[in-house]
Amino acid sequence: MFLFSLFSRKGKGKATNQDGSKGKPSEKDESSAQGQSSTKGKTRPQLQSTDGASSNDQIDVLFLQDTTASQGPYINAAKTAIRDICQKISTTSNMAPHNIRFGLVAFRDHPPQDRTYVTKDFGFTSDIAVMEKNLHSLKPQGGGDGPEAQTAALALALNMKWKENAAKMVVLITDAPPHGIGEDNDGFDASPDQNDPLDLARQMAERGITLFVVACEPALSHYRNAVDFYRALTEITSGQMFPLTMADRLGDYITGTAVETIETEKLIQEYKKEVVNNVYEQSKPIEEVMEEVHNMMKQKGVKINTMAVENVYGSSSAAETNANIWKTSDKLSEARDQVTRIDEPRMKSEYSSGSRAPAVEFKEAEVEYSQAKRIVMQSVMRSSKVTSKGMTRR
Helix, strand or coil, X not given: CEEECCCCCCCCCEECCCCCCCCCCCCCCCCCCCCCCCCCCCCCCCCCCCCCCCCCCCEEEEEEEECCHHHHHHHHHHHHHHHHHHHHHXXXXXXXXXXXXXXXXXXXXXXXXXXXXXXXXXXXXXXXXXXXXXXXXXXXXXXXXXXXXXXXXXXXXXXXXXXXXXXXXXXXXXXXCECCCCCCCCCCCCCCCCCCHHHHHHHHHHCXXXXXXXXXXXXXXXXXXXHHHHHHHHHHCCCEEEEECCHHHHHHHHHHHHHHHHXXXXXXXXXXXXXXXXHHHCCCXXXXXXXXXHHHHHHHCCEEEEEEECCCECCCHHHHHHHHHHHCCCCHHHHHCCCCCCCCCCECHHHHCCCCCCCEEEEEEECXXXXXXXXXXXXXXXXXXXXXXXXEEC
């Protein structure tokens, strides 16, 4: 077997004897809404696409909605925008509405911090009226120590009844970190359910589930480790973290992300077979494959609808190092003892003061290198055992 690092940009993969076996990644049936070893090749041909591959024009979008007391504006924004989100996804992607499923998992905290519920699973539905009803049932309340039950929600998300051939995305909407990342006044040193979010994210990557975090700001950046942690967590799945400073922009964020995910999935299906062959059978460095895919797409004039959100966070070498520590650690307890405390404000002053909102742009454009990288990474991860050190073929 070959081990390829997800994070280093140097050299070839090395042999390893790690077992990469795994069970079935998903379920084909839909749930109803409810409140409850490889050999090296001798030649290295240029990568080619498999034209005509398709994701069958389906998408599953799962909301993980923080329902603690501070989340009222964001819950209301989701209620207001959900029908428009569905219509825009359908129109922009030329997708039948019944092929768009929305799921909802509400979460609060573990007792004794909160005794109402930890998570509430509403399942998936393609009926927008049902999704609206589910969202309208959410009432913001509770929350005790800052960190909440995000890990429990991620564990539930991993095991939802996802459609096998659909593009799959999880949108975590929150203004707080999970338990166990080293925040002050955290009532737990790990998630009480014994799950670790780093492991959950790696399993999501294997199953083709992309994680996006909508960071409700400026609240989230007040935490010491949350920004770097969530950035790392999403990058494990080749997802992204988006800062949201105005609740009424939530619908735009979700629509743009969903459309880009659908179009990315089509490209993954088109290139996946040759990408995996080049990485594992031909033993090409994964960075070389990324360059080939990007160059091929540029030559073919491939365009994709892309959402870009202006960066509101200050950059620093310490923040980069911290994010990499989270991303390359086996578990939270290993990482939190290594990250460096950053005392300066994480958000740029013009955004934290509320005097300026980040610009959001959604447009059709040529595929960027970062998107080609995502296509290659997701193609390989779905055929691999993903660990903190890299990927081994299953």
